[in-house]
Amino acid sequence: MAYWLMKSEPDTFSIDDLKKVKTEPWDGVRNYQARNFMKEMKKKDLVFFYHSNCSPPGIVGVMEVSKEAYPDHTSFDKKSKYYDPKSTKENPRWFMVEVKFKEKFKELIPLEVLKEQKSLKDLALVRKGNRLSIMPVAEKEWKAILELKL
């Protein structure tokens, strides 16, 4: 089993939104590295939910992969803001996974606190200028982060 972290802007889609709808297709990813990580995800993999572009940014909970990578149909939809003419049903370029709500932390674990952890110095999230929205988390890192929650 593997561990991951996925970012979302809470104004667009927050952990509370996920809690309400229970499961959600993670559509709109238009970055090759992030896409490739989604293709590696397996059912039951655990994923940190990260709130980005807000104050304060940080990890707010845990979700679980409930459906493995399948074509992101919003890339075929001319009306969607995620439309990509280079992605076709015959040869889809973009994929998504479906995630299921597991847990919302009592308190957000701030990015600032994550940055202080020596054990997390290799995590892409805390490295300067990193904009990757989906990234792998090592088992050791996963455990270290869970110890930070209240």
Next chain:
DNA sequence: GCCAACGTTGGC
């Protein structure tokens, strides 16, 4: 295949 210009991400 290089690289400048441009658009986006996301912390602050």
Next chain:
DNA sequence: GCCAACGTTGGC
């Protein structure tokens, strides 16, 4: 709202 860092695009 600013802007640094990064990815992508397109001219050559």
